Amino acid sequence: MLTKAPRGTGDILPGEVEKWQYLEEQFKKLCRDYNYKEIRTPIFEHTELFVRSVGEDTDIVGKEMYTFLDKGDRSITLRPEGTAPTVRAYLQHKLYGQAQPVKLFYYGPMFRYDRPQAGRFRQFHQWGVEVFGSREPLLDAEVISLAVAFFNSVGIEGLILELNSVGCSKCRPSYREEIRKYIAGYRDSLCLDCSRRLETNPMRILDCKEKNCKEITNNIPEMTGHLCEECREHFKEVVESLEAIKVSYRINPRLVRGLDYYTRTAFEIIDPQLGAQNSLGGGGRYDDLVEVCGGNTTPAVGFAIGLERALLALKSKSIEDLYQEKPGVFVAALGNKAGMEGLKMVTELRHEGIKAEKDYLHRSLKAQMKQADRINARYVIIMGEEELEKGKVLLRDMKEGHQREVTKKEITAHLKEKMGR
RNA sequence: GUGAGUGUAGCUCAGGAGGUUAGAGCACCAGAUUGUGGCUCUGGGGGCCGUGGGUUCGAGUCCCAUCACUCACCCCA
Structure with a gap:
């Protein structure tokens, strides 16, 4: 236990962290281009915030939250998602007083108490964006296109964008009733979860993967056909906007997201090559949430992407494809006196912006050469007693395999020129 | 929370239906003309066999429990 990270968490080691x-x-680069500003919120919040915003009947609140009492008897929860804290900060700091719309992005760890499996962890990382203050369907398209652009920019291919509209507080209740009525007759054939959902959140039944439930819901009228005038128009324009900027999508009338706050647009980005947890990201519009949290009516839209899953989708790409190790210089000093000179040398080189390393284990020249090779050193400076007495060092080119004597004084300038800085 | 599978060296894995000091490859360290990397050769250090019980003369091997990992369900990122 002492030497093990808690279940569902992990270390990101050199080699992976790149x-x-x-x-x-x-x-971050993409967000700058789209003109989104970063916001950083605490990784824990008052429990109440998530209960109220994510929804009491959701799985997240019902069974996945890391909740505890702090020493002041306050109920605290490690954030399970990023939207609610962003909304909280938006209200707390009165960001509605800024130029509209307010476009924010965030990045950080999230926590959900779940059984780990491929692509699912108890601490995982998300980044997301949230835009406040506009109900424009064109904005939905921008937000979606930012998510898509991210995957494109890092070379993740073969993804599917699924799109739906879950309606609004005006048209959703009647659709819910419709489902209830339709399914009432099949009540006994539903799976356990779904018979519970019939009471709590009937729309989720559409999303059930149980064979029986699927058959029952097969002929249920779709949400898209039950949208109110405004929602239907909004959805239509989202679709048109996506087409205008050439973002391909697939309408999935059964797409229902697991958080209660979504209204109208809901979308998910799926990698069909992945295992069971194949959703790389998702989001949608949440026009009522700010009000639920105590603010004025403020339409909003956003998404979140799971980093671990993006990494999973990127697996085929090797680190070398993405990250070039900076070539450097290794200073091989021989003997104690030379060792001190070596320290001075690497310090000087580093001040010049050259990556430099030396030996700290009193190793043989042979071993030091091996070390130099391992860290991908382009040059090795060999300093022995003889050379130092003459004020000179040996400069070895590891790639060409030859070396020559250079005076110690001019070595830095020499390397600066060679290493292109 | 439910189900299935797996835990032997830093890593990947061997260990015939229980029997001596638990092995290999890679990695690491050292040496092969005591000042020169990659290749090769030689040697070396490393293992509470996940943990705790039990069966047995004897358990890495069989049984039970427990923990962890993996995958799936649920749900989601």
Whole structure:
């Protein structure tokens, strides 16, 4: 236990972390181009925030939250998602007073108490964007296109964008009733979860993977046919906008997201090559959430992408494809006196922006050469007693395999020129 | 929370239906003309056999429990 990370968590080690850095850079760059500003919120919040916003009947709130009492008897929850905290911050700092719409992005760890499996962890990382203050369908298209652009920019291919409209507080209740009525006759044939859903959230039955439930719901009228005038128009324009900017999509009338706050647009990006957890990201519109959290009516739309899953989809790509190790210089010093000179040398080189390393284990020259080779050193500076007495060092080109004497004074300038800096 | 599978060296794995000091490859360290990398050769260090019980003269091997990992269900990123 002492030497084991808790279940569902893990360390990101050198060799793997470079991939993370690569994805993080790409995402930040993209957000800058789309004019989104970063926001950083705490990784824990008052439990109430998630219960109210994500929804009492959702799996996240019902069974997946890391909740505890702090020493002041406050109920605290490690954030299971990023939208609610962003909404909270938006209201707390009165960001509605800024130029509209407010376009934000975030990145960080999220926590859900779930049984781990491929692509699912208890601590995982998401990044997402949230836009407040516009109900324009064109904005939905922008948000979706940003998610799609990210996957394109890092070379993840073969994804499917699924799209649906889940209606609004005006048209959804009647659709819910419709489902209830339709299914009432089949009540006994439903799976256990679904008979519960019939009461709590009938729309989720559409999403059930049980064979029986699927058959029952097969002929249920679709949500898209029950949208109110405004929602239907909105959905139509989202679709048209996506076509206008050439984002391909697939309408899935059964797409129902697991968080209660979604209205109208709901979408998910799926990698069919992945296992059971194949959703790389998803999001949608949540026009009522800000109000639920105590603010004025403020339409909003956003998405979240799972980093671990993006990495899974990227698996085929090797680190070398994404990340080039900076070539450097290895200083091989022989003997104690030379060792000190070696330290001075690497310090000087580093100050010049050249990657430099030396030996700290009093190893033989042979071993030091091996080390130099391993860290991909382009040059090795060999300093022995003899050379130092003459004020000179040996400069070895590891790639060409030859070496020559250079005076110690001019070595830095020399390398600076050679290493292109 | 439910189900199935798997836990032997840093990594990937061997260990015939229980029997001596638990092996290999890779990695690591050292040496092969005591100042020169990659290739090769030689040697070396490393293992509470996940943990705890039990059966047995004897358990890495059989039984039970437990923990962890993996995959799936549920749900989602």
